[in-house]
Amino acid sequence: MSTVDKASLASLRAEVREFLRAEREAGNYRPICDCWLEGHDADFSRKLGARGWLGMTWPRRYGGHERSSLERFVVTEELLAAGAPVAAHWVADRQTGPLLLRYGTEDQKQRYLPGIAAGELYVAIGMSEPDSGSDLASIRSYAERTVGGWVVNGTKVWTSHAHRSDVLVALVRTSRSEGDRHAGLSQLLIPLDADGVTVSPIEVMTGEAHFAEVALSDVFVPESQLVGQVGDGWRQVTSELAYERSGPERFMSTYPLLEVLVEEAGEPTDGEIGAVTGQMWALHLLSEEVNRSIQAGTADPALPALVKDAGTRLENEIIEVARECMACLPGGPSLELIRLFREAQLAAPAFTLRGGTNEILRTIIAKSWGRTRV
Amino acid sequence: MLEDVVRAILADVDPRTPPEDGADRHVWQNLTDSGLSVLLVPESVGGSGASVRELAVVLRGVGAAAASVPISEANLAATVLAGLGADLPGGLLTLTITGDALGRPNPQTGLDAVPYGRAADHVVWVRASDDGHGRVLIVPMTAASIEEGTNLAGEPRDHVGFPVGGVEEVGSIRSVWDLRLQLAACRAWLIVGALERVRDLTVAYAHEREQFGRPLSRFQAVQQLMVETIVVTQVARAITDELADVLASIDEPAEAAPLVAAARATVGRSATVAARCAHQVHGAIGFTMEHPLQASTRRLMAWRDEDGTQADWSRWLGRHVRSSSGPAAPWRLITAWTPDGIAVEAGVGSS
Numbered sequence: 001m002s003t004v005d006k007a008s009l010a011s012l013r014a015e016v017r018e019f020l021r022a023e024r025e026a027g028n029y030r031p032i033c034d035c036w037l038e039g040h041d042a043d044f045s046r047k048l049g050a051r052g053w054l055g056m057t058w059p060r061r062y063g064g065h066e067r068s069s070l071e072r073f074v075v076t077e078e079l080l081a082a083g084a085p086v087a088a089h090w091v092a093d094r095q096t097g098p099l100l101l102r103y104g105t106e107d108q109k110q111r112y113l114p115g116i117a118a119g120e121l122y123v124a125i126g127m128s129e130p131d132s133g134s135d136l137a138s139i140r141s142y143a144e145r146t147v148g149g150w151v152v153n154g155t156k157v158w159t160s161h162a163h164r165s166d167v168l169v170a171l172v173r174t175s176r177s178e179g180d181r182h183a184g185l186s187q188l189l190i191p192l193d194a195d196g197v198t199v200s201p202i203e204v205m206t207g208e209a210h211f212a213e214v215a216l217s218d219v220f221v222p223e224s225q226l227v228g229q230v231g232d233g234w235r236q237v238t239s240e241l242a243y244e245r246s247g248p249e250r251f252m253s254t255y256p257l258l259e260v261l262v263e264e265a266g267e268p269t270d271g272e273i274g275a276v277t278g279q280m281w282a283l284h285l286l287s288e289e290v291n292r293s294i295q296a297g298t299a300d301p302a303l304p305a306l307v308k309d310a311g312t313r314l315e316n317e318i319i320e321v322a323r324e325c326m327a328c329l330p331g332g333p334s335l336e337l338i339r340l341f342r343e344a345q346l347a348a349p350a351f352t353l354r355g356g357t358n359e360i361l362r363t364i365i366a367k368s369w370g371r372t373r374v
Numbered sequence: 375m376l377e378d379v380v381r382a383i384l385a386d387v388d389p390r391t392p393p394e395d396g397a398d399r400h401v402w403q404n405l406t407d408s409g410l411s412v413l414l415v416p417e418s419v420g421g422s423g424a425s426v427r428e429l430a431v432v433l434r435g436v437g438a439a440a441a442s443v444p445i446s447e448a449n450l451a452a453t454v455l456a457g458l459g460a461d462l463p464g465g466l467l468t469l470t471i472t473g474d475a476l477g478r479p480n481p482q483t484g485l486d487a488v489p490y491g492r493a494a495d496h497v498v499w500v501r502a503s504d505d506g507h508g509r510v511l512i513v514p515m516t517a518a519s520i521e522e523g524t525n526l527a528g529e530p531r532d533h534v535g536f537p538v539g540g541v542e543e544v545g546s547i548r549s550v551w552d553l554r555l556q557l558a559a560c561r562a563w564l565i566v567g568a569l570e571r572v573r574d575l576t577v578a579y580a581h582e583r584e585q586f587g588r589p590l591s592r593f594q595a596v597q598q599l600m601v602e603t604i605v606v607t608q609v610a611r612a613i614t615d616e617l618a619d620v621l622a623s624i625d626e627p628a629e630a631a632p633l634v635a636a637a638r639a640t641v642g643r644s645a646t647v648a649a650r651c652a653h654q655v656h657g658a659i660g661f662t663m664e665h666p667l668q669a670s671t672r673r674l675m676a677w678r679d680e681d682g683t684q685a686d687w688s689r690w691l692g693r694h695v696r697s698s699s700g701p702a703a704p705w706r707l708i709t710a711w712t713p714d715g716i717a718v719e720a721g722v723g724s725s
Contacts, residue, residue, distance in 0.1 A: 013709065081705040259703055262696050270692030271685055277695055277704045278639035278688070282613040284708050289612065302604075310605050359594075362601040366591065369577065369604055 012071055016078040019051065024082075031083030031256040033343040034350075036249045038208050039085030040164055045119035048079075048086070054093045055117025058101060063114030069295045073288065077248040083256035087161065087210065092116040092123035094247065095240045096169055099187075103228030103236055108189065112167070124162035124192065126170035126214060127237065129155055134360045136171070137181040137234065141216060143172040143188060149222040150174065152188065152196075155215050158354075162212035163199045167191055170216070171237055174230050185233030189225040190216070206346040245355050246290035246304035251283045251311030253351060254318040257340040261318075264337055265325040272321040279314045283307060302368040305361040312351040312358060319344050376428055379408060380435035389440035389669030396522075396530035397493035398442045402466060405432075411448045411467075415456040430563045430618035437567025437677075440669045442529060444468045444490040446560030450553065451498035454510055458545035463512065465495025471557065473502035474550045476682045484535040485513070491532030492520045499541065500550060508550040511541040525680065527672035554682070555627040555634045559617055561681040562634075565641045566614045568673045569607040569648050575667050576603045576652045579660075590655065599651040606644035613637045620711055632707055635691035642684025645674035 023029055023044075032039055048054050056072040058064025079086050097116055100108050115121025132139040141154025152172055162168060168190045175184040192199060196219035201209035228236060258280075262273060286307050293299050322341050326333050333341070352358045383404045393399070405411055413429045415421020422428075429449060436445045447469035452462055454469070470488045473480035478487075480501050488497055497513040517540045521533040547553060580591040580600045590596045617637045620630050627634070649671040653660050660667040678684050695704055 077709075255705065259705065262703055265696055267693070267696075270690075270696065271688040272692065273695055273704075274635065274639050274688035274691030274693075275643065277691055277707070278613070278636040279609070279643075280704060281616075281633070281636045281708045282609045282640050285612040285616050286608065303608075306605050306608055309601075310609055359598070362598055363594065365601045365604060366597040369601075 009070065009074055013074050013078060016053070016075055017082075020078065020082045020084060023047075023084075029085050031259075031340070032085070033083065033256055033340055034206075034253045034347040035083045035256070036080060036086050036090045036253070037160060037210055037350075038087060038206065038343075038347070039083070040087040040161055040210065041085035042088050042119075042122075042164075044085045045089040045122075047119070048089070049117060049119025054089055054119050055097055055113065058097055058113060058117060062101075062109050063117035064097075065117075069291055073248075073291050077252070077284075080248050080252040081255055081259075088122050088164065089116065089119050090249075091125055091160070092121065095125075095243045096123040098243060099169070099227065099236060099240055102239070103232065105224070107224060108227070112189070115166075121167070122161065122165040124159045124165040124168050124212070124214070126156040126159055126162075126168045126190070128158045130157050133158075134357050136237070137185070139171060139173065139185070141170065141172045142176075143174045143186065143221065145174070146220070149220060149225070150188065152190065152216045152219045152221055155213060157202075157211075157213045159212050159214050160210050162192060162214050163201045163209075165192055168197075168214060169227070171233050174233075182234040184231055185237075186230050187227040187233045187236055188221045189227060190219060190221055194219055194221075196220070204350070206343065241356065242290075242294055242299055242301070242304050245308045245361075246287060246294070248284070248287050250308045250355065251280060251287070251314050253347065254315045254344045255280075257322055257337075257344045258318050260334070260337050260340055261322050261325050264329060264334060266328055266330065268328045269321065269325045272324055276314065276318050276321050279310075279317070283311050283314060287311075300368070302365045305356065305364045305368075308355055309358050309361050309365070312355075315344075315351045316348055319348055376431050377435065380410070380432055383408065383410075384435055384439035384441055387439045387441045389442075389666055390663060392528050393442050395493050396442065396532075397444070397466060397490050399493075401441050402443050405443065405445065411445065412452045412456075412462070413449055414453040415462070419456050420462065421452070421456060426559075426622040427618045429560070430614065433560055433563035434567035434570070437564035437673070438571040438670075440527075440568065440571065440666075440673055442490075444494070446557065446564060447489050450556055450560065451496075454498060454500065454547060454553065455544065457547070458510060460510075460544045463496045466490070466493055467496050467498060468494040469498045469500070469557070471500045471502065471508070471550060471554060473508075474554055476554055476686060477502065483538055484533055486533055487523060487531040488534045490530045491515075491534040492522055492530050497534055500547065500553060502550040506549055506551060508547045508553065510544050510546060512544055513541050525676040527669070527676045529673075529676070549626075549628065551631075552627040555631055556621075558638055558681045558687070559621060559627075559634050561677055562614050562617060562637045562641050565645055565674065565677050566607075566610050568670045568677065569610050569641070569644055571670045572648050572652045572667070572674065573603045573607040575670070576600055576655050580655050583657075596655060599655050602651045603648045603655075606647045610641045610644040613640050616711075632691060632694055633711075635687045635694070638682060638687035639684060639691055642678040642687070645678040649674045 052065045053075050055064040056067045057069055060066055129139050143150035143152045170188050170190050174186040177184040196217045198215040200213045202211035203209040290303050409422035410432050412421040413424040417423035448467045451467040451469040468490050470485050471477045499511045500508040502508045513536050519535040523531045525531050581589050583590050614637050656667055659665050
């Protein structure tokens with residue numbers, strides 16, 4: 001692992017800020033809440049790819065840039081703080097790339113990674129199903145073995161941007177084992193334009209349709225599209241979930257609201273603003289620590305769950321602070337503040353549900369804390 | 375390792391029986407014998423020549439053990455005196471600051487709420503003036519009168535009366551604000567120690583206590599409470615570890631004022647949540663005097679608002695974030711320090 005000196009990290013951060021300032025001034029984006037989910041912009045993703053800010057830690061031979069995870073962390077958090085439209089590439093860059101680097105065949109790496117790093121190839125996660133949310137191991141999508149591959153039947157739901165993506169990473173059952181429910185699961189890379197795949201967008205209360213349902217009806221998936229080994233699916237998703245749960249997007253979804261709030265708020269709500277600033281500061285440090293520990297291979301399952309639990313509650317708290325502030329603005333809130341406030345409120349119910357429902361995460365914290373420390 | 379030394383010294387502390395004269399003399403002697411009351415004083419003048427990081431470790435340990443000693447006041451008092459080239463008086467030292475924004479007004483003949491005043495051999499009194507400087511005075515306890523007072527945790531917070539002219543002036547410090555920040559930081563590290571103790575007691579109790587034929591930890595509602603305690607403690611620990619690293623790497627505490635404020639805002643909230651959840655898990659036994667939990671939760675309740683209240687610090691931070699345009703917006707502040715604790719943008723730390 002390369003060490004990065006503090007001066008070059010600081011200049012990278014400044015570089016990203018300058019890029020964002022210019023893009024914003026040119027009218028190429030405006031800050032939104034929940035930008036990593038609701039801000040789907042293929043042009044913007046391609047620009048980031050061209051800048052070398054996607055696939056940052058991957059080997060160069062797959063289109064990556066062999067930079068450190070700390071540098072990647074700095075770039076991603078600056079994009080989130082700016083409320084920039086990073087949704088198109090988010091999932092692919094965050095977890096599909098690492099998944100394929102770890103478990104993929106050489107062929108899969110060559111076919112997918114360069115496109116992801118260029119910000120041109122987009123991925124949707126096929127995990128949840130109508131009857132399987134928190135209890136992911138209960139999924140029923142089945143891949144029947146056939147000549148040259150599998151025939152897949154099932155339905156995936158809450159697949160963000162499936163209607164705008166190229167490939168679905170689908171968790172499916174490849175064998176009906178009697179014992180352990182976690183056994184017999186595999187992941188398959190399914191092109192979203194394959195025969196038998198039907199994608200239906202789902203509109204949510206924000207007015208956006210980032211969600212989708214993906215119906216798989218006798219979809220033939222060749223052997224070349226299996227990720228890793230048959231039966232390895234549970235282990236793969238578990239490690240993906242650590243990446244998914246612990247990133248700065250788990251406490252920064254409403255940061256754009258806070259930033260504008262601070263510009264307009266008056267003295268009466270100083271205490272509330274100080275309180276959420278303190279919480280964000282602490283969570284930023286914890287998120288950095290999780291990032292370091294994942295890279296070092298010392299990941300403690302409690303810590304990403306903890307960051308996500310506390311972080312998503314902070315995202316909600318910022319909305320409450322906004323309500324307090326806006327009630328005491330002498331001249332009334334700006335149009336931008338009103339817009340961000342509405343976006344945040346409508347997105348809010350999702351914060352503590354996605355990426356692992358908080359209540360379930362707390363059982364994970366409870367069990368793993370007792371085991372490793374007491 | 376320092377943590378082990380501290381743990382060994384504090385191993386026999388029983389916080390359920392507070393010492394008769396207010397301070398645990400035996401523990402105090404062991405701490406001073408190990409140089410842990412003069413951590414920041416240079417070795418050349420009899421100190422331990424350690425850094426703020428070591429001070430944080432010791433304070434967390436004392437906070438966790440709920441020992442009755444003025445460990446932060448004594449350390450800072452010794453540091454102030456050593457900085458002035460003054461001799462360190464022997465015995466138990468304590469510290470109080472008056473006349474600044476977070477302290478009581480400068481008095482003439484008596485100091486209020488002096489930590490461990492009744493047990494101290496000397497009170498180091500920093501008397502702030504309007505220009506931010508502070509006169510450093512020593513109150514010899516031989517000539518002083520005591521009216522006993524306590525905080526919620528039963529720790530001595532005494533009124534120390536002294537005759538007019540009965541204090542010795544030893545010099546002055548350039549910045550009372552720096553000292554106030556250091557004292558506030560020390561309180562944060564004490565709080566984190568108490569949080570970790572409360573968390574560990576709660577996790578252990580939930581796993582050991584059985585009702586309805588199974589441990590409390592098997593009930594999801596109880597699990598949630600236990601987890602709240604864990605989460606808020608980890609949040610507090612993260613920011614106070616950063617505080618120690620940053621303060622250890624800069625020259626003037628004022629540069630890190632926003633981080634001190636953020637730490638105090640955060641640990642204060644953690645203290646409130648942890649105390650409530652811990653008591654809820656423990657049931658009635660937890661609030662009896664015969665159980666150790668209350669000794670730690672009462673410290674959380676008291677300490678969250680000492681050396682500046684949680685609200686004082688939250689408001690300070692909010693005002694700082696709001697009133698400095700550009701570089702002090704929350705995000706820039708949070709990302710101002712590199713992993714090595716060096717500020718990357720000019721002007722982020724000044725108040």
